[in-house]
Amino acid sequence: MSRTLLIPLIVACALFMENMDATVIATSLPALAHDLGQNPLTLKLALTSYVIGLGVFIPICGWVADRFGTRTTFRAAIAIFMIGSILCAVSSSLFVFVAARFLQGVGGAMMVPVGRIIIFRAVPRSDLVKAISYLALPSQLGPVIGPPLGGFITTYFHWRWIFVINVPISILGMYLATRFVEDIRADELKPLDRTGFVLSAVGSTLFMLGLSMMDGELISSKYALMMFLVGVLGLYGYLRHANREPFPLLDLRLLKIPTFRASVLGGSLFRIGLGAVPFLLPLSLQVGLGMSAFHAGAITCASAVGAIFMKTIGTGILRRYGFRSVLIWNALLAGLALSSYGLFTPSTSTTVMVAVVLLGGFFPSMQFTCLNSMAYADLEDTDVSRATSLASVVQQISLGLGVTIGGLTVHFSSQLQGHSTIVAADFWPAFIVIGLFSVASIPFTRKLAPDAGAIMTGHKHKPA
Structure with missing residues (x-):
């Protein structure tokens, strides 16, 4: 098996675990809130605390990987994430649960960025888009399996079991990393x-x-x-x-590189919009429309199916149209798809919901593939660790801001409409807001050159 395929699949074990964990917990929030005696919207702290752990420790992941080695750091990160998962499973109060989620964030802070560094150093630049597609495809299985699995466990068993799933995946990831990943250290370690x-x-x-x-x-x-x-x-x-x-710690001078700047700043606005979806959509289906956790999870996973389908045609689309055109038009389509979630009512058929959510997975997945690939298009090898740290911090904080902004919008929408409890009508303003955030990324990507990142996509721009 070629390294272009093998290394991304190993890193995908970590991404699979993290993505599944995020989607599993999203469908379980109403049940979690009931057991912990909290308002369901308050459980946004369970998602925010994870992002805080990421935001605090991602900035030093590049230095730690250079100091202790990529394989050592990657394995330790998986172990920390596994311990946090076990603590989530046994927690009995909001404080303990939020603290355990923070610990998971500490593990995730090292796990995913260091995994990307491993891929960048192991795969030739010309194969990087293909490698990222290989990486993204298995990791999309987490969002496919997570919502219905989390809904099934929550509906028919207990939400605590959803965190135990991470244990065998963590053990597999550590074994594969030990066997196949090189423990690369920096030749010259810069001061922290x-x-x-x-x-x-x-x-x-x-x-x-x-x-x-x-x-x-x-x-x-x-x-x-x-x-x-x-x-x-x-x-x-x-x-x-x-x-x-x-x-x-975070070198903002890297933002002078046009492709990296568009990926980080434009991507941050897009991710604010999309970051709210795993929190808002299952909550609106369960609390707003009265569905069971399993029913809501089955609908939510359609988003991941759309994302997987995009991976089969994404490289061809980029080769034909290039980063700039795809990022502009795809952001508009993604914003419309996400906003349309607010049109769901108790009378909307499940078939229609699944079709809309499927599109809501296709377009954002295309955007993520573009943004994540383009970030590395014009970077020097010596800048990879610092650029990965900066990009990862902005990405994760943007996703966390999406959860926070989405939750606050629902809260204030409910208050303005005079509702004593959350109802379906409280969610549509939040979906409109997150759709607008996605569209707001367009001004950044419009500044790109028509042939930006062509070395990675093979796109040949034809002057008008």
């Missing part, structure tokens, strides 16, 4: 930016926590606003620090 780590960790943590608790369910909105503002100051302090630091 400890000041930058503290500023970014404090800033991102308080920023995300303050924003997610702005609804006043757990703490006063005033204190949540104070946390949010302190977080903003911390992030601003990091920006000033990074401009003076010769080896900053």
Whole structure:
């Protein structure tokens, strides 16, 4: 088996586990909220805390991989994620559950970015788009299996069992990494930016926590606003620090590269929109339309089926039209597809819902393939670790912001409409908002050259 196929499949074990975990928990949130005595919207903290773990530790993943080796770091990350999963399974309070999800985030912070570094260093640049497609295809099985499996376990057994699934997958991933992945270290280790780590960790943590608790369910909105503002100051302090630091934790100077800038900044807006879907869609189907967790999960998994179908034709589309055209038109179609989720009512047939959700998986998957591939198009080999750290931080925080913004929109929509409990009519404004975020990425991608990233896609631009 060629390394272009073998290495992505090994890393896909980690992505499969992470993607399945995210989708499994999404269909279980109403049951989780009931057992923990919380409002279902409050359980957005279970998703946000994971993102906080990612945001805090992703910035040092490149340094850790260079210092201790890619294989060692990758295996340790899988082990930490597995321990967090076990703690989630035995938790009995919101605090313990959120802390366990944070620990999972610490593992995920090292697991996925380091996996991408492994692929980049093992696969020739000309085969990188193909390798990423191989990587994405098995990882899409997580979203396919996760929603119906999580719904089935929650409906007929207990939500705690959904976290036990990660244990055998983790063991398999560690075994394969030990056998086939090289333990590569950097020839010259750059110093760790400890000041930058503290500023970014404090800033991102308080920023995300303050924003997610702005609804006043757990703490006063005033204190949540104070946390949010302190977080903003911390992030601003990091920006000033990074401009003076010769080896900053997150090197913002990489944003001067057009393809990388479009991938990171334009992609962040798109991911805010899509990040809300795994949280909002199952919640709207269960709480809004009264479906069982299993029924909601079966509909939600159609999104992953659409994503898998896209992988079979995505390379050909990119070769014909190029990154710029695909990113612009696909963002518009994805925004329309996501917004249409808000049109679901109790009288909407399951067939129609599945068809719409299928499209809502196809177009975003195409966008992700473009954004993730294009990020590496013009990078030097020496910049890969730093670029991966920066891109991964922005990506994950964007997904977490999507969950937070989606939850807050539903909360305020319910209040404005005078509803004492969440009903179906409270969700459509949230789906409109996330659709608009996806469309808002277009101005960034429009600035790309028509032949941007052509070395990776083989696209030959024909001047008008």
